Amino acid sequence: MRPSLSSLYQAVELRSAIPPLLIGERTNANGSKLFRERLLADDFAGCLQIGLEQEANGAQVLDLCAAYAGRDELRDMCELVSRFARSVKIPLMIDSTTPEVIEACLKLYPGRCVVNSVNLEDGGRTARRVFGLIRKYGAAVVALTIGEQGMAMTAEDKVALARRLHGLAVDTCGLRPSDLLFDALTFTVGAGDETLRSAAVQTLRAIREIKASLPGVGTVLGLSNISFGLAPASRRILNSVFLHEAVEAGLDAAIVDAGKIVPLARISEREREVCLDLLYDRGGEGEGPGPLPRFIEYFKGAAPAAQEAVAGAGAGRFEGAERAVSRQVVEGVREGLEDNLAILVRRLAPLAVINQILVPAMRQVGELFGRGELLLPFVLQSAEVMKRAVAWLEPLLSREEASQRTRVLLATVQGDVHDIGKNLVEIIFSNNGYEVVNIGIKVPAETIIAKARECGADVIGLSGLLVKSALIMRENLAQFREAGLRQPVLLGGAALTPRFVAESCVPSYDAPVVYCADAFAGLAALRAHEAGSLTSTVWRAAAQATAVRPSARGGEVQRGVPVPEPPFYGCRHVTEIDVAEVLPYVNIEALFRGRWGYRRAKLSAEEYEALLEGTVRPLYRELSRRAVEEGLVQPRVAYGYYRCYSAGDALCVVDGGKEYRFPFPRQAAAPHLCIADYFRSEAEGGDVAGFFVVTTGEALDREAHALYGADRYRDYLMTHGFGVEVTDALAEYWHARMRRELGIAGSEPADLNGYVTQGYQGSRFGFGYPACPELEAHRPVFELLRPERIGVTLSETLQMVPEQTTSAIVAHHPQAKYFAV
Amino acid sequence: MKMICTNCGYVYDPAEGDPMGGVEAGVAFEALPEGWVCPLCYAGPAAFDAYG
Numbered sequence: 057m058r059p060s061l062s063s064l065y066q067a068v069e070l071r072s073a074i075p076p077l078l079i080g081e082r083t084n085a086n087g088s089k090l091f092r093e094r095l096l097a098d099d100f101a102g103c104l105q106i107g108l109e110q111e112a113n114g115a116q117v118l119d120l121c122a123a124y125a126g127r128d129e130l131r132d133m134c135e136l137v138s139r140f141a142r143s144v145k146i147p148l149m150i151d152s153t154t155p156e157v158i159e160a161c162l163k164l165y166p167g168r169c170v171v172n173s174v175n176l177e178d179g180g181r182t183a184r185r186v187f188g189l190i191r192k193y194g195a196a197v198v199a200l201t202i203g204e205q206g207m208a209m210t211a212e213d214k215v216a217l218a219r220r221l222h223g224l225a226v227d228t229c230g231l232r233p234s235d236l237l238f239d240a241l242t243f244t245v246g247a248g249d250e251t252l253r254s255a256a257v258q259t260l261r262a263i264r265e266i267k268a269s270l271p272g273v274g275t276v277l278g279l280s281n282i283s284f285g286l287a288p289a290s291r292r293i294l295n296s297v298f299l300h301e302a303v304e305a306g307l308d309a310a311i312v313d314a315g316k317i318v319p320l321a322r323i324s325e326r327e328r329e330v331c332l333d334l335l336y337d338r339g340g341e342g343e344g345p346g347p348l349p350r351f352i353e354y355f356k357g358a359a360p361a362a363q364e365a366v367a368g369a370g371a372g373r374f375e376g377a378e379r380a381v382s383r384q385v386v387e388g389v390r391e392g393l394e395d396n397l398a399i400l401v402r403r404l405a406p407l408a409v410i411n412q413i414l415v416p417a418m419r420q421v422g423e424l425f426g427r428g429e430l431l432l433p434f435v436l437q438s439a440e441v442m443k444r445a446v447a448w449l450e451p452l453l454s455r456e457e458a459s460q461r462t463r464v465l466l467a468t469v470q471g472d473v474h475d476i477g478k479n480l481v482e483i484i485f486s487n488n489g490y491e492v493v494n495i496g497i498k499v500p501a502e503t504i505i506a507k508a509r510e511c512g513a514d515v516i517g518l519s520g521l522l523v524k525s526a527l528i529m530r531e532n533l534a535q536f537r538e539a540g541l542r543q544p545v546l547l548g549g550a551a552l553t554p555r556f557v558a559e560s561c562v563p564s565y566d567a568p569v570v571y572c573a574d575a576f577a578g579l580a581a582l583r584a585h586e587a588g589s590l591t592s593t594v595w596r597a598a599a600q601a602t603a604v605r606p607s608a609r610g611g612e613v614q615r616g617v618p619v620p621e622p623p624f625y626g627c628r629h630v631t632e633i634d635v636a637e638v639l640p641y642v643n644i645e646a647l648f649r650g651r652w653g654y655r656r657a658k659l660s661a662e663e664y665e666a667l668l669e670g671t672v673r674p675l676y677r678e679l680s681r682r683a684v685e686e687g688l689v690q691p692r693v694a695y696g697y698y699r700c701y702s703a704g705d706a707l708c709v710v711d712g713g714k715e716y717r718f719p720f721p722r723q724a725a726a727p728h729l730c731i732a733d734y735f736r737s738e739a740e741g742g743d744v745a746g747f748f749v750v751t752t753g754e755a756l757d758r759e760a761h762a763l764y765g766a767d768r769y770r771d772y773l774m775t776h777g778f779g780v781e782v783t784d785a786l787a788e789y790w791h792a793r794m795r796r797e798l799g800i801a802g803s804e805p806a807d808l809n810g811y812v813t814q815g816y817q818g819s820r821f822g823f824g825y826p827a828c829p830e831l832e833a834h835r836p837v838f839e840l841l842r843p844e845r846i847g848v849t850l851s852e853t854l855q856m857v858p859e860q861t862t863s864a865i866v867a868h869h870p871q872a873k874y875f876a877v
Numbered sequence: 878m879k880m881i882c883t884n885c886g887y888v889y890d891p892a893e894g895d896p897m898g899g900v901e902a903g904v905a906f907e908a909l910p911e912g913w914v915c916p917l918c919y920a921g922p923a924a925f926d927a928y929g
Contacts, residue, residue: 643886649881650884655927656928808886812885
């Protein structure tokens with residue numbers, strides 16, 4: 057087997073097929089100011105970000121160093137290594153010379169890492185100890201050519217030290233030669249120091265000699281030392297040329313800023329000559345300036361390739377800006393995006409950048425999502441990068457080019473205020489090169505028709521969450537036909553099924569009507585439309601059995617269940633609610649996997665746990681903290697208990713001498729359930745019903761919309777999803793309290809799962825949900841509870857405002873459980 | 878393998894089946910009948926995710 061390093065996720069061969077192996081250097085407290093600042097601020101997440109950027113920029117291994125005066129290196133490294141091990145896919149290089157730190161990291165790291173480094177400064181005492189650890193934990197190690205007299209300057213001294221280190225490691229400590237990577241260390245050729253004029257030559261010679269005389273060992277080099285003291289742009293060119301020479305000499309790995317390596321092909325012949333003269337100390341013998349002044353003089357004029365090299369930061373290793381931009385979109389990395397685009401538009405027309413690079417990259421994102429290999433939050437991060445790229449390119453497009461795109465009109469249908477689904481579709485469509493006209497929520501058919509004509513929409517997309525919205529869509533289509541519209545219509549929303557669309561919607565319209573399960577299904581439909589192959593959704597009834605509906609629990613609804621005594625009749629309003637008491641009721645699984653889209657999908661249980669621990673739970677903790685400390689969640693409740701009796705399919709509620717009638721639908725098929733059945737009739741002596749309206753206020757909504765407006769798609773989804781689930785948690789929390797007040801809380805669930813399966817007595821049925829889809833019930837509910845007093849109002853379409861509000865009728869009957877009509 | 882409904886958190890355990898949906902114990906998630914939905918929230922099988 058070839059000597060390799062590995063992380064939790066992948067193995068990397070130490071002798072890369074295309075040398076050198078690139079080791080990212082920016083996660084080093086001594087080498088990167090940014091990393092140091094974040095470390096000093098205890099911003100470990102920020103430190104991790106730098107590592108992830110190095111990885112995105114082409115690093116294959118990551119050097120991690122937290123040794124900094126005044127810091128607790130052991131603590132810092134343990135913290136960093138655990139975080140990096142979970143989130144960074146490439147293996148780590150543990151950069152420390154302290155044996156205690158090294159051992160702690162080796163224990164923590166779930167793979168084969170390499171330690172950087174040992175030397176012979178103290179005659180080999182520490183090296184011997186570290187070699188022992190390397191052997192014990194099966195790691196690899198970098199050995200520096202530093203002896204009792206300091207860093208070796210000549211090739212001979214470097215090689216002699218390497219031999220001594222090799223002897224100690226292999227003969228004394230039992231390591232394999234392949235466990236060793238020798239760093240022949242280089243000094244700068246840029247400082248004008250006469251004794252260092254041959255620094256590059258000495259290092260290159262040492263690399264050749266070590267490879268020749270110590271079979272099986274590897275070599276590594278900290279590249280950037282060679283150019284200390286020179287101007288940044290010229291440094292990148294010199295570093296890149298030197299790297300090429302070192303690889304020729306036998307270098308296996310280089311510690312570099314991976315994003316700043318310039319491909320040799322992009323360095324002009326002349327630039328290369330100037331660099332080689334300096335590296336090999338050529339042409340300084342006669343009259344005139346030596347190689348260093350000539351180098352400085354040459355690059356003072358800021359040569360083109362050097363300029364490009366600056367712009368090419370983040371361009372990745374030996375790859376064009378094309379690949380780099382494509383990767384940035386797929387991986388959702390923003391840093392350096394504009395710089396790469398600036399390079400691209402010199403070679404390609406802006407429209408070609410969009411069509412040939414960005415759109416295919418987003419298409420790849422869609423494919424990865426479709427295969428379950430990319431989760432929704434990451435798709436949104438990709439879309440954020442895409443949005444930025446297109447925004448940067450847009451001013452460069454001609455008007456004609458800009459208007460060539462297919463235009464899609466999007467609306468949430470009349471009576472429905474839910475916009476997250478529609479907005480996600482807008483994000484995906486617009487970032488796949490389509491022009492989207494998003495005309496908002498609660499849009500009547502007349503307005504959709506008028507806007508479609510006005511903006512010349514090529515395709516219309518309708519969205520809606522409510523059960524009723526499916527019926528509205530069907531009505532809309534009939535109106536569209538009446539008005540003579542001919543655009544294809546895409547339908548999406550939680551309450552829709554392909555069968556309903558095929559059987560009820562398609563016949564109402566004369567152009568294709570297509571059911572879209574998610575935004576990417578919509579995207580596929582748009583592409584089919586452009587290809588002229590879009591057809592209506594079909595439902596093959598023969599092939600698919602009718603949906604299995606869960607049967608009722610316990611069959612016939614029992615009569616004569618005792619009626620509990622409520623603590624009061626009428627309504628009350630509660631505004632003093634501790635958010636911290638509500639949070640434990642949040643359905644974490646539904647939030648993480650459902651609302652947020654952090655599914656396990658194709659990950660192993662361990663990888664999923666790493667994702668949760670590294671990304672998802674910290675996000676939840678932060679939102680929870682802000683919910684409590686910053687008032688992001690403001691729970692308020694209006695609730696009450698009322699005398700009532702059932703009358704057929706209706707429930708009559710009595711309050712203040714007035715009767716309120718709630719007609720409930722009954723299931724058409726067995727077991728023919730209806731909410732009214734859970735309450736006693738007048739003849740049976742009447743009953744008690746509870747109602748509540750709970751809200752978590754407007755702050756979360758406001759924040760979510762601001763994030764959407766700022767193109768922070770992922771955070772938008774996170775904030776919105778958090779709001780939905782916290783509101784549901786408040787409903788759960790309050791329902792539990794009402795059970796206690798009714799004295800029916802005898803068998804409460806032991807854990808959250810018990811709430812999911814309604815392991816308590818009774819049920820709550822939300823208005824607008826499957827058991828009672830009609831929102832008409834909100835009129836009497838508002839008369840009974842007066843939720844205006846807690847800041848909740850009813851829209852003209854009977855939906856509650858703010859959005860993060862929910863309502864329910866509470867039934868105490870032990871057989872009452874969720875069902876759908 | 879157990880599967881969890883990403884909409885409501887219900888867990889389908891093949892060892893238990895889904896008595897409410899008429900699914901006997903021992904039926905793998907992949908082998909659930911056509912048209913099967915979450916017994917609690919009616920989400921389809923596509924809404925389910927690997928659990929554990």
